[in-house]
Amino acid sequence: MRDVIDACIASGQDWDFLGYVDDDPSEPHHAAVARSQDKVLGGMEWLEDAPKETHVFIGIGTGSVKANIDAQLTRLGLSAGVLVHPTASMGRDVTLGPGSIVCAGVRLTTNIRLGRHVHLNLNTTIGHDVDVDDYVSINPLVAVSGNVRIGARSMIGTHAAILQGLDLGPDSVVGGSALVVKDVDEGITVKGVPAR
Structure with missing residues (x-):
């Protein structure tokens, strides 16, 4: 930070x-x-x-x-406050909640909402129409595809990829380098390729 x-x-x-x-x-x-x-x-x-x-x-x-x-x-x-590194880029209709920290190299496309105290770490990409709820941490080099919802207090490990249209429940954890291909229920940890 x-x-x-x-x-x-x-x-x-x-x-x-x-x-x-x-x-x-x-x-x-x-x-x-x-x-x-x-x-x-x-x-x-x-x-x-x-x-x-x-x-x-x-x-x-x-x-x-x-x-x-x-x-x-x-x-x-x-x-x-809200912190956005000068090398981050944001498209139209991006809402950053209080306490958001957007690190270097982050790419936010369009129609994105971040809740309170969301941390987007280095070189993360967020596709269109994504909703990231409160207190989520997304680690470096994560790729979130379009139309994804990430529930409150979730954590996404470095290099993970979330495919389009998925729902990650609150308190879920995605392991590093995981490929998420289906919804993740509340409180569940998934890892691997594909993530299980």
């Missing part, structure tokens, strides 16, 4: 990165933050006194965790 913020700032967008909020930062996380000359602001309690104009982003992939954090942020009255 930090690379998307940096690219947005470099392209002239008006962002000022304050730092990370982490309830239990590990030593490697602290070291990585220090190397980038950023800082850990504190845990969730830091947000209780954050200025109300602060925009927040959730950099966690697990949908249920994102939903829980979003509920806390909403209770605190904080708004989620």
Whole structure:
């Protein structure tokens, strides 16, 4: 996510990165933050006194965790921003929900809706007439064909492909490099070619 913020700032967008909020930062996380000359602001309690104009982003992939954090942020009255890397492309009638993060190389065609806190990772492509519900994470190099619905809190593994017209139920997981050729029921994990 930090690379998307940096690219947005470099392209002239008006962002000022304050730092990370982490309830239990590990030593490697602290070291990585220090190397980038950023800082850990504190845990969730830091947000209780954050200025109300602060925009927040959730950099966690697990949908249920994102939903829980979003509920806390909403209770605190904080708004989620939208980040779109300058190299991403979007066609007509694309709606990005609050907290959406669209990484470098993402291609969004037309008639697409992203819910709250959806993360589209590097070089993902989304076909026409796709609905991605809240708290979904789509990992790098995923290809989603047209007329697909992805249910809330789902996760799509890197290099996966979803064929046209399919429905992925809430809390579903698609394994890396899987080829999804039929609907996936709620809470089900599929993997392989074809995905089972």
